[in-house]
Amino acid sequence: EPVAMPAPTESGRGRPAEMHPRRPNSPPSTREVRMLTALEDKAATKHAPRSPDRDVGSDDDESMHSVDSHGARIGPYTPERGAPPSYEHVMLSPMPTEPPSTPPRLGHHCSYSGEGGAEYDSLGFPIPDWLSPRYEEIRVTFPAARAKQLTALEAYRAAAPESRAPGGEARLRLALEGVHPLHRGDVWCEALDADGKRDACSVSYDAYLDRGACDEAMASARDAIRRDAENAFACHPRFARVVERKSFPYLRSCSSFKDVGDEDRDDARSESGSVASSRARSDASAISSTASRASKAQLTDYCLLDALERVCAAHAARSPHGHSAAACTVAGVLLLVTEDEEKSFWMLTCFAEDLVPWFFLPCHTGLLTECLAFDELVRVKLPSLARTCALACVRPSLLCAGWLAKLGANALPGESVSRLWDALVLEGGDVLPHAAVAFLKVEGDAALEEARRSGDEKNVTGAALLDATERRAAAHFETDDVVADAVFQARAARECVEWARAKADAAGRGAARRAPPAP
Numbered sequence: 001e002p003v004a005m006p007a008p009t010e011s012g013r014g015r016p017a018e019m020h021p022r023r024p025n026s027p028p029s030t031r032e033v034r035m036l037t038a039l040e041d042k043a044a045t046k047h048a049p050r051s052p053d054r055d056v057g058s059d060d061d062e063s064m065h066s067v068d069s070h071g072a073r074i075g076p077y078t079p080e081r082g083a084p085p086s087y088e089h090v091m092l093s094p095m096p097t098e099p100p101s102t103p104p105r106l107g108h109h110c111s112y113s114g115e116g117g118a119e120y121d122s123l124g125f126p127i128p129d130w131l132s133p134r135y136e137e138i139r140v141t142f143p144a145a146r147a148k149q150l151t152a153l154e155a156y157r158a159a160a161p162e163s164r165a166p167g168g169e170a171r172l173r174l175a176l177e178g179v180h181p182l183h184r185g186d187v188w189c190e191a192l193d194a195d196g197k198r199d200a201c202s203v204s205y206d207a208y209l210d211r212g213a214c215d216e217a218m219a220s221a222r223d224a225i226r227r228d229a230e231n232a233f234a235c236h237p238r239f240a241r242v243v244e245r246k247s248f249p250y251l252r253s254c255s256s257f258k259d260v261g262d263e264d265r266d267d268a269r270s271e272s273g274s275v276a277s278s279r280a281r282s283d284a285s286a287i288s289s290t291a292s293r294a295s296k297a298q299l300t301d302y303c304l305l306d307a308l309e310r311v312c313a314a315h316a317a318r319s320p321h322g323h324s325a326a327a328c329t330v331a332g333v334l335l336l337v338t339e340d341e342e343k344s345f346w347m348l349t350c351f352a353e354d355l356v357p358w359f360f361l362p363c364h365t366g367l368l369t370e371c372l373a374f375d376e377l378v379r380v381k382l383p384s385l386a387r388t389c390a391l392a393c394v395r396p397s398l399l400c401a402g403w404l405a406k407l408g409a410n411a412l413p414g415e416s417v418s419r420l421w422d423a424l425v426l427e428g429g430d431v432l433p434h435a436a437v438a439f440l441k442v443e444g445d446a447a448l449e450e451a452r453r454s455g456d457e458k459n460v461t462g463a464a465l466l467d468a469t470e471r472r473a474a475a476h477f478e479t480d481d482v483v484a485d486a487v488f489q490a491r492a493a494r495e496c497v498e499w500a501r502a503k504a505d506a507a508g509r510g511a512a513r514r515a516p517p518a519p
Contacts, residue, residue: 123414
């Protein structure tokens with residue numbers, strides 16, 4: 001009988017070489033898996049008897065190999081009690097050709113790290129199968145882009161206050177390079193002056209949340225918020241609820257609402273940062289502390305729907321127009337970026353009151369005005385595309401409906417949405433129509449060619465043109481040229497009298513369409 005060879009020792013030539021440290025979230029190598037498996041098997045069989053000796057040199061011993069359903073050998077035989085294979089077994093085994101599959105690591109499968117993954121983009125939105133190869137090519141350029149963003153961010157923070165103000169050089173460079181994903185929430189909060197708006201307001205976020213969640217007059221708004229929140233990002237894994245809940249997302253239900261007086265508002269604001277405050281001086285203070293605990297508990301939940309509904313309820317209580325479906329879109333992206341409920345609320349307030357107030361107007365009156373102005377802008381900047389749209393009976397604004405009606409969310413990839421919002425926050429809301437026009441400059445001809453291939457080459461239909469533009473927008477991962485063109489065009493348009501006149505004319509036509517007919 002052959003004598004089994006001794007196992008490799010920990011010293012001399014049998015000692016394994018040192019393993020280089022792996023990058024975070026990367027799958028283990030085949031060598032690491034073998035080493036860990038050998039250690040686990042050694043620990044499991046430390047006190048177990050040795051397996052019976054087998055003739056490892058005979059090829060006719062079928063018990064030495066595992067056999068599949070067709071009778072083919074697939075590997076050396078390993079006893080069921082977990083004994084490690086001998087040296088001969090390892091040497092005779094074929095080398096694996098594929099990396100081992102590992103389970104997803106908790107806490108890293110969809111966190112906002114800014115890099116995305118094989119199946120999700122940088123904001124956590126799933127990548128369609130037909131875009132996965134393209135996204136893998138783009139991900140290679142992320143490290144160089146992140147380095148430039150960090151350099152621009154350091155220059156922005158070290159610049160003088162006038163250079164960091166709107167229109168400054170440091171602010172312009174940061175808008176062109178983009179904000180680093182790990183610092184995006186803080187930069188947006190500073191650029192929007194969300195902390196200043198919070199400090200200037202005499203009502204705290206918790207008071208607004210109490211009013212929006214407990215006031216009987218806002219029952220219809222809460223129903224609309226629940227419906228709009230579930231439909232805002234239906235494909236995002238963090239906005240999908242597995243267990244259905246019947247009540248508003250509070251730690252405990254509140255049956256009545258009592259407005260917080262002026263003398264209690266400072267106390268309510270001081271308790272907004274506590275997680276579990278036990279002081280309750282009145283019914284209103286107890287409700288406020290409940291809202292405070294609810295606002296700080298969302299960080300432990302993977303699903304952001306409850307936090308989104310709370311932020312929208314507080315915004316509906318503050319806004320003079322009540323709830324708007326656009327608030328769910330903006331608040332959802334802010335929650336993904338900041339992971340902070342109260343900060344997202346005050347940033348949402350800055351969006352609605354300062355940055356893009358037309359986006360939150362009821363009955364989409366502001367959106368209609370922006371669409372009319374955008375049609376005029378396309379007619380001036382891209383006359384050939386405007387004529388093609390006229391022949392296809394499609395308004396140019398419909399080609400970029402996702403840009404105007406959703407601020408690019410759900411129409412562009414997550415990385416492009418983040419870059420577009422960097423420009424909006426740092427340069428102003430008037431960058432949006434110019435960004436959409438710059439996108440049509442880059443992708444308009446390709447979309448038109450794709451629409452001709454899918455239908456009649458002579459007469460392009462409106463449906464084919466809309467579908468082709470939508471597909472080009474979903475695959476538009478590189479937005480540096482679009483953002484740069486939009487920023488400079490927006491700065492030039494602020495001094496252009498013709499553009500101001502076109503905006504005023506569009507507002508007048510929108511008001512005329514909304515006016516009731518004369519009796």
